[in-house]
Amino acid sequence: MTDQRMLTGDRPTGKLHLGHYVGSIANRVKLQHQYETWLILADLHMLTTKNARSDIDEISGNARQMVLDSLAAGIEPERATFYLQSAIPEIGELNTLFQNLITVPRLERIPSLKDMASDASKEEMPYGLLGYPVLQAADILCVKANVVPVGKDNHAHVEVTREIARRFNHLYGETFPVPELVTSEVSTLVGTDGHAKASKSLGNVIYLADSAEEVRTKVAAMYTDPNRVRADVPGTVEGNPVFIYHDAFNDDPAQVADLKERYQAGTVGDVEVKDKLAAAINRFLDPIRERRAAFEAQPGLVDQIIVEGTERTRREVQQVVFEVRKAMGLAGAYNQLRRKAERAQKKPATQT
Template sequence: MSAARMLTGDRPTGRLHLGHYVGSIANRVRLHQRYDSFFIIADLHMLTTRNTREDIERATDNAREMVTDVLAAGVEPDRATFYLQSAIPEVGDLNTLLQNLVTVPRLERVPSIKEMARDAGKDEVPYGLLGYPVLQAADILCVRAQVVPVGKDNAAHVEVTREIARRFNHLYGEVFPVPELVPAETPTLVGTDGRAKMSKSRGNAIGLADDAATVRRKVRGMYTDPNRVRADVPGTVEGNPVFAYHDVFNPDRARVAELKERYRAGRVGDVAVKEELADAINRFLDPIRERRARVEADPGLVDRLIVEGTERTRAEVRSTLVEVRRAMGLTAVYQRVRRRAERTRRAAATPS
């Protein structure tokens, strides 16, 4: 392994949105030029909360859309390795070996596990969801990534990976780099409903693939100050999703400051503030739309990237697994048994 590596990715559960962009994609776009970058299509992780036949069948189209979104966001196809997690069974082998290096109480302390179960409508945490951080550790360590850009939800998962890597290296020798977490400048983005983070499942998201009219419609319906019944009533800026989005997506800082001042004084209405926000988001999305059009103009590009990336990644994971088994001494166990069996066979075949 020569160049330093980055591992990041998403579950193929639907199109990506602005929350994904600020949470991790912006970092991916920035970092992928500096690192040998692996982008996982985490369909095995998807099974922890979505595992019907219909969910699995939809994963094919969702995977293609996800890769298209990432390329449209600015990741260059010749600087990224996209791969399908379920097509690399050796990741499961590594997961089996790593799961004995972490305890159940430690996994139960990961805050997002119960949240993920609740969001999926599950009363109890499935075994696979409890072990989600261990499989994620296998994902990261199987390509020996040194950098992992993640959103707030996955920060605790990466810390589990760091602990597992250190424990493995202590027990068996230096095999894995201890990956560094790269946090986002904006950890989370509240949804358009103002009640929770932006999420595909909650229907409160603005998608990276949304057209200008859809963005404008969603922004017009955004939650704002509920106590403001008229434009001349002073409004609250703090905690107001409309202004939170202005802070992130409107580069005209002076104009945003002016809008906040006028809003607090009751000198601008919600409609006007939302119209300016819709304009700002559409300006932000316009370059993404242009790149998307170029990606979609080559109908075979995304499938080709996934297949070639999966083949390359599987070769890397096989190499890692050989080193892991050798470091643990597992390879020698079978070799010793085989040598004894061969000696016994030869002895039986030798005339007395």
């Protein structure tokens, strides 16, 4: 195993879906053999948009589902360390220290933050959401990650991490690696309703845990060419969600090419195109379903994976925080005060 590290993860807001798979999970599965792998269950990030008590009560259950999805998708438990972000308070300390290495105008230039606020129906941006990339920098640098596989919408966030790492190293000495971005071949996946992005909050996703029947139902309802009112009308393939999913998940390229040709010629109906897409997605998901069932059949395994990973990560982060405080001189400041206070206590009282 290399000593190079990879850090990535998701907010525990529910099960993972095909958009997650193409955006980052496929890369995680591939890269776990090249890097020491750390996967964060980012519940503190979740609080920036979902912080009701009812949301918080769902964290543990959602975390379990996300780990199950990751293992089912091909992450090997012996190769990865899963950890719950909120159980490591030292990450918050790093976040506080990093806040002073970036400016508000720099964070305000990140367009995805405004999109996140809008998706969460926030009329004004919470302070925590504006600082989302700074906390993300703490996540990445707390284990000194070298690479970060993320979807397109997180590129700007990781660039903030790179800036903070360089700034810290410049001010206090070489402490952190400057992590590299690893992008996926399909960075984002369109929603089944034709929306620009597949999103749990919009309900336009196919989950990795969906049954074969659920997949068929969702595919049958997928948005397609709105101008195609009959099967004999030539249709548009470019930008058509059904064909975007065919390209991403159909393991029979000859079938996809034939469907595209006939669709553009007006010699195939939407029903056949969708039926073959549903079959293709189910072929893709079948081995994932089998692995998920195998892990689910081991009671307590996922909880053990999360707890052991969290405890291991906290030990790592505590060492990094010690190095950070030492590099900054913060450890010495209090030690000087303490030593002087101890000397004053030992000094004999002046005789009158």
